[in-house]
Amino acid sequence: MDAAPKAKRYYSDAFDVYDRLWYHGGMYAVSQGKTDTYSVEADNAELRHYLARLGRRSRCFSRCPEALKAALKLFMYCYNLRQLHKQRFPNYSAYVHQFI
Numbered sequence: 001m002d003a004a005p006k007a008k009r010y011y012s013d014a015f016d017v018y019d020r021l022w023y024h025g026g027m028y029a030v031s032q033g034k035t036d037t038y039s040v041e042a043d044n045a046e047l048r049h050y051l052a053r054l055g056r057r058s059r060c061f062s063r064c065p066e067a068l069k070a071a072l073k074l075f076m077y078c079y080n081l082r083q084l085h086k087q088r089f090p091n092y093s094a095y096v097h098q099f100i
Helices: 016-020 038-050 065-088
Strands: 009-012 027-030
Touching: 038 065
Parallel strands: 009 027
Antiparallel strands: none
16 A cells, blocks of 8 residues: 555545545545545445445454465456456346456
């Protein structure tokens, strides 16, 4: 995560702890409604849906960081292929498992 590109803007709800976090030189703002955060939350829901180890209220978790990293890399690869397919062929259904 530390090596990932830094965002120029960070949005969240008005939870007070976010005021005390460091945003790597980016601007922090409280989102008015969900317009700035819904896409991130949708991606988080996709991860929890497809990877049981990231599910809420779950006892499935990775004890090995390398296993978690490998599962995330595989998911991101398949998910990105599906997104590209959906852009090229919007009238055809596409499921993540079809791109493994």
